[in-house]
Amino acid sequence: MEAFKNHRGLMATLDRANVDTDQIIPKQFLKSIKRTGFESNLFHDWRYLADGKPNPNFELNQSRFKNATILVTRNNFGCGSSREHAVWAVQQYGFKAVIAPSQERGNSRVPAFADIFRNNSTKNGLLTVELKESEVEEIFQMVNRYKGLEATVNLEHQRITLHLPEEISFHFEIDSSIKEHLVRGLDEIEQTLQFQNKISSFESRHNAQSFK
Amino acid sequence: MQLAFLPHCPALPFFGFSRYTNELMSKTLFEKIWDRHIVTTLSNETVLLYIDRHLIHEVTSPQAFEGLRLSRRKVRRPKLTFATMDHNVPTDDRTVIKDPISKAQIEALTKNCKEFGITLYDLKSDLQGIVHIIGPELGFTLPGTTIVCGDSHTSTHGAFGTLAFGIGTSEVEHVLATQCLIQKRPKTFKVEFAGALKPYVTAKDMILKMIGVIGTAGGTGYVLEYCGAAVRNLSMEARMTMCNMSIEAGARAGMIAPDETTFKYISTGSRPYAPKGKEFDESVKFWKTLTTDPDAKYDRTLTIDAVEIAPQVTWGTNPGMVLDVTGRIPEADKVPGYNRKDVEQALTYMGLKPGIAITDIQIDTVFIGSCTNARIEDLRAAAQIFKGRKVAPKVRVLVVPGSQQVRKQAESEGLNKIFQSAGCEWRESGCSMCLAMNPDQLKPGERSASTSNRNFEGRQGKGGRTHLVSPEMAAAAAIAGHFVDIRSWK
Numbered sequence: 001m002e003a004f005k006n007h008r009g010l011m012a013t014l015d016r017a018n019v020d021t022d023q024i025i026p027k028q029f030l031k032s033i034k035r036t037g038f039e040s041n042l043f044h045d046w047r048y049l050a051d052g053k054p055n056p057n058f059e060l061n062q063s064r065f066k067n068a069t070i071l072v073t074r075n076n077f078g079c080g081s082s083r084e085h086a087v088w089a090v091q092q093y094g095f096k097a098v099i100a101p102s103q104e105r106g107n108s109r110v111p112a113f114a115d116i117f118r119n120n121s122t123k124n125g126l127l128t129v130e131l132k133e134s135e136v137e138e139i140f141q142m143v144n145r146y147k148g149l150e151a152t153v154n155l156e157h158q159r160i161t162l163h164l165p166e167e168i169s170f171h172f173e174i175d176s177s178i179k180e181h182l183v184r185g186l187d188e189i190e191q192t193l194q195f196q197n198k199i200s201s202f203e204s205r206h207n208a209q210s211f212k
Numbered sequence: 213m214q215l216a217f218l219p220h221c222p223a224l225p226f227f228g229f230s231r232y233t234n235e236l237m238s239k240t241l242f243e244k245i246w247d248r249h250i251v252t253t254l255s256n257e258t259v260l261l262y263i264d265r266h267l268i269h270e271v272t273s274p275q276a277f278e279g280l281r282l283s284r285r286k287v288r289r290p291k292l293t294f295a296t297m298d299h300n301v302p303t304d305d306r307t308v309i310k311d312p313i314s315k316a317q318i319e320a321l322t323k324n325c326k327e328f329g330i331t332l333y334d335l336k337s338d339l340q341g342i343v344h345i346i347g348p349e350l351g352f353t354l355p356g357t358t359i360v361c362g363d364s365h366t367s368t369h370g371a372f373g374t375l376a377f378g379i380g381t382s383e384v385e386h387v388l389a390t391q392c393l394i395q396k397r398p399k400t401f402k403v404e405f406a407g408a409l410k411p412y413v414t415a416k417d418m419i420l421k422m423i424g425v426i427g428t429a430g431g432t433g434y435v436l437e438y439c440g441a442a443v444r445n446l447s448m449e450a451r452m453t454m455c456n457m458s459i460e461a462g463a464r465a466g467m468i469a470p471d472e473t474t475f476k477y478i479s480t481g482s483r484p485y486a487p488k489g490k491e492f493d494e495s496v497k498f499w500k501t502l503t504t505d506p507d508a509k510y511d512r513t514l515t516i517d518a519v520e521i522a523p524q525v526t527w528g529t530n531p532g533m534v535l536d537v538t539g540r541i542p543e544a545d546k547v548p549g550y551n552r553k554d555v556e557q558a559l560t561y562m563g564l565k566p567g568i569a570i571t572d573i574q575i576d577t578v579f580i581g582s583c584t585n586a587r588i589e590d591l592r593a594a595a596q597i598f599k600g601r602k603v604a605p606k607v608r609v610l611v612v613p614g615s616q617q618v619r620k621q622a623e624s625e626g627l628n629k630i631f632q633s634a635g636c637e638w639r640e641s642g643c644s645m646c647l648a649m650n651p652d653q654l655k656p657g658e659r660s661a662s663t664s665n666r667n668f669e670g671r672q673g674k675g676g677r678t679h680l681v682s683p684e685m686a687a688a689a690a691i692a693g694h695f696v697d698i699r700s701w702k
Contacts, residue, residue, distance in 0.1 A: 015553070016554065016557070017550070017551065017554050018428055018429075018530050018532075018554070020530065020666075020668045022647075022666070022668040022669070022670060022671050023668065023669060023670075026670055026674070027647050027648060027649045028649070030271050030272075030299075030300075030649065031271075031300060031311075031313040031314055031316075031317050031649070032313070032317075033274035033275070033278070033316065033317055033320045034275070034278075035275045035278070035381075045669065045670050045674055075429065076428060076429040076432070076462070079428055079429065079462065079530070080364065080459075080666060080668060081363075081364050081647075081666075082272070082362060082363055082364040082378040082379060082380055083271075083272065083380075084272065084275075084362075084380035084381040084382060087380070103429070105427070105430070105549070108430075108512065110427070110429045110430065110432060110462075111429065111432045111433055111462075114429070114432060114462060115432055115433065115462065115464050116364060116378055116379070116380060116459075116464060119379075119380060119383070120380035120381075120382065120383075123380065123382035123383065124382065175257050175396065176255065176256070176257065177254070177255045177256075177257045177258045177394075177396070188382075188386060188394060189283070189285070189385065189386050189389045189390060191394075192260060192386065192389075192390045192392055192394065193389070193390060195251065195252055195260060195392075198251055198252045198260070199251055199260075199262070199288075199390065199391065199392060202251045202252075202262055203262075203391075206248070206249075206262060
């Protein structure tokens with residue numbers, strides 16, 4: 001996996017909440033047995049008209065978002081199916097990071113990203129950044145106001161900086177294990193295989209209800 | 213195939229003092245299973261978790277096998293994984309797969325299973341079916357185990373007091389190579405359904421109601437544990453329906469503590485992977501310990517009064533957009549948890565306007581199937597409604613059993629005859645129109661009453677409009693041509 005370094009790039013917005021993985025990549029593209037070639041399938045049913053031409057009303061089709069690498073969206077992004085094709089499509093389209101807001105609901109905080117999508121993202125080196133609702137709202141407004149607005153995502157310092165005439169920065173939280181995984185671009189399987197002995201000894205005492 | 217069953221001995225001194233004290237603490241059902249699967253602690257946040265059972269299917273596994281080949285890795289425990297083909301298979305003539313890309317994916321699974329020594333229940337097998345239906349049928353799903361699958365509805369298996377959750381393809385590869393996963397401990401969320409359900413109200417209505425209350429992300433980061441009198445009274449099939457849709461609330465896993473209903477299910481039927489005889493009795497002793505201790509703490513709790521639950525019908529484009537059957541389509545700015553724009557988008561997509569009564573919504577297609585509601589009990593419930601009645605003119609009804617075993621059982625009870633004389637199509641087993649990867653799809657603008665789990669845009673076919681309901685409600689809608697309140701419908 002490619003390590004996540006500092007990234008500077010153009011921001012694009014997708015102003016929808018609860019974007020599910022069926023929208024990110026519809027099922028007809030899951031028949032592939034390859035891990036590549038999904039860039040043209042991203043948001044397929046929103047992105048293209050029935051005749052296959054780009055839908056001019058779809059946000060990401062605006063010329064100002066061409067070559068964007070940071071996607072800013074709303075809460076519960078990536079809900080639904082566990083298909084990792086969704087992450088592959090987002091990355092292969094060119095996005096390096098996705099920003100979404102957590103939500104305050106009563107006493108509890110609802111995470112910005114669906115669990116499985118966020119996990120899949122980490123495994124592939126796609127950074128998911130969770131900010132507060134008010135912060136994401138501010139980013140939406142700035143992207144709308146300033147065409148071509150770029151941002152820098154600094155994973156080490158856990159900071160997003162918007163390159164405005166007067167720069168704005170937001171701090172974000174991230175699990176230290178996820179951060180390390182991304183920064184170092186670790187091969188998780190290789191990492192786990194270092195514990196082969198522990199796995200074997202676990203298996204020898206845990207043979208409960210297993211079959212050989 | 214089944215070897216001696218040895219319950220993992222918990223509190224022995226040689227496990228160390230911290231372990232010993234840990235065992236004395238009160239634990240939830242989830243914590244008991246989690247703790248006994250920790251191979252080693254990796255960081256403050258993560259552990260290496262042992263996976264007892266792994267299920268795979270044709271759609272999310274090919275890239276994982278390719279990864280193993282590229283890195284010259286083997287499958288660590290081939291006998292702990294089993295495979296079936298369900299997502300893209302045809303449900304009419306299954307001897308011919310017309311779509312060459314689907315065919316290639318099916319063939320890839322066959323080849324991969326052969327190469328890596330994994331048991332496969334393919335289209336020729338009379339044990340084939342939807343992965344989450346055949347796991348329990350075969351006795352592969354047992355209390356106290358950890359089960360994963362590259363499919364979000366793996367939560368289904370939690371009905372047995374199993375920690376079961378969906379994973380992505382990278383994690384499928386990780387499990388194949390190591391039989392473990394690197395995991396962060398989720399939080400716990402108790403959902404109690406107090407009291408008894410009213411007639412014609414089902415597990416599907418319970419779970420849809422809960423999703424309506426907590427929202428589609430309300431369970432994110434949690435493992436749900438369903439309990440209370442209404443849950444205890446559910447059959448295993450109904451418990452699976454509930455746990456199945458935990459992911460629709462954002463929770464990767466949902467669980468129900470095992471009890472006599474669970475043990476009876478496991479000991480009934482052939483279930484080749486389940487323990488038998490003395491081994492079974494030993495297992496039951498262990499399984500009985502899989503309950504939440506009386507003073508164990510959850511991170512969050514919720515109580516829902518089961519008596520108050522009415523049949524549920526979704527009206528929007530995610531399962532949290534749901535109403536009692538007696539309801540009316542809401543105004544766009546009056547839906548808690550959703551902003552106006554999202555509701556307007558959903559209503560536009562669904563072709564609905566505020567104020568319309570749910571029971572006035574006409575339907576074109578009815579789908580009875582999926583890992584949510586295609587077990588024998590679901591088909592019996594639907595057949596009871598169809599018996600002696602006819603499907604409304606112009607309504608198409610697909611009845612797709614969850615497995616070949618369910619299909620065979622239904623046929624032995626004559627359910628297929630009831631469906632066919634009512635005017636339904638009786639199909640072969642598979643995921644079918646739940647995700648419409650095969651030819652079973654809605655046309656643009658078509659509206660369905662569906663017993664499946666997701667009403668996302670395009671889920672059942674591009675432009676298709678899905679309303680999620682129970683099998684009873686779907687059958688009644690098929691006959692009436694529109695939704696009806698099953699409780700008062702004649």
